[in-house]
Amino acid sequence: MPSVFTRTLLSAVLATISLGAMAAPPAAPAAPAPMPGRVTPQVRSMEVLRAFAKLCNAPQLTFDALSARATAAGMKVVPGQAAAGVRAGRWSGAVPSGDFVLLVDETRGIKGLSTSCGVAAEVGDTEVFRAAAIKTMSLRAGVQPDISTEGGRTFDFGIVRPPSTRIAVRDFKPKGLNRVMVSVSSVAPGH
DSSP: OOOHHHHHHHHHHHHHOOGGGOOSSTTSOOOOOOOOTTOOHHHHHHHHHHHHHHHHOOSSOOHHHHHHHHHHTTOEEOOOOOOTTEEEEEEEEEETTEEEEEEEEEEEETTEEEEEEEEEEEOSOHHHHHHHHHHHTTOOTTOOOEEOTTSOEEEEEEEEETTTEEEEEEEOGGGTOOEEEEEEEEEETTO
16 A cells, blocks of 8 residues: 555645646646657557656755756756645656656655656557556566545555665556556654
8 A cells, every 4th residue: 555645645636736627727737748659558558667767866865966966957947836835847848759747845744855857658559568668677476456435446565675665656557548657765863
C-alpha cells in the first residue's frame, strides 16, 4: 500500500492536473501532444522513463535541487496552486515522442520533510510502460496495485534506496486512459 505521502501527492496531482484536460485556462497545464503514429508504446515509455531518470534521479531529493534541474533543462513553469502545507512546482517538458509534466512536491510532517518528484505523461500502453519501468529501474515484479475509488492503479515498489526512497507507478488504465505517473519520494527525518 502506498505511503500517506504518496497517496496525498497522487490526490493533489489529480486534483490540480487533469492530464486529459490539460488545455485551457492559464491555471491548468498545457495538454500533452498526442504521440505521433509512428512512435511505438515501447519507444514512448523509454523516453518518458529517461526524462524521469534525468530529472528525478538525485542523490538527495530536495525541492530546490529538483526545481533547479527543471530550470536548467529549460522547462516551462505550469501555473497552479498547491494544496495547503505543500510546496509544489509543476513544469511542462517534451521528449521527441511527446509532452510530459514534471511534478515536485515538498511536505513537512511528523516523520520529517517529504519530497517527491514525478513525471506524468500520455503513453501508448500502460502495461508496456510499467514493464519498461520494472526492467529499466530493476524494480521487483509481481507488486499488487492499490486501486483507488476512481479506478486508478498505484504500484508502490517500496524502498528502493535506503533509508526511505520509494518508487511508485500510477496508471489510469481502468478508466480506459493510457496515462501514467512515475514518482520517487523520500523522507528526511528530523527536518
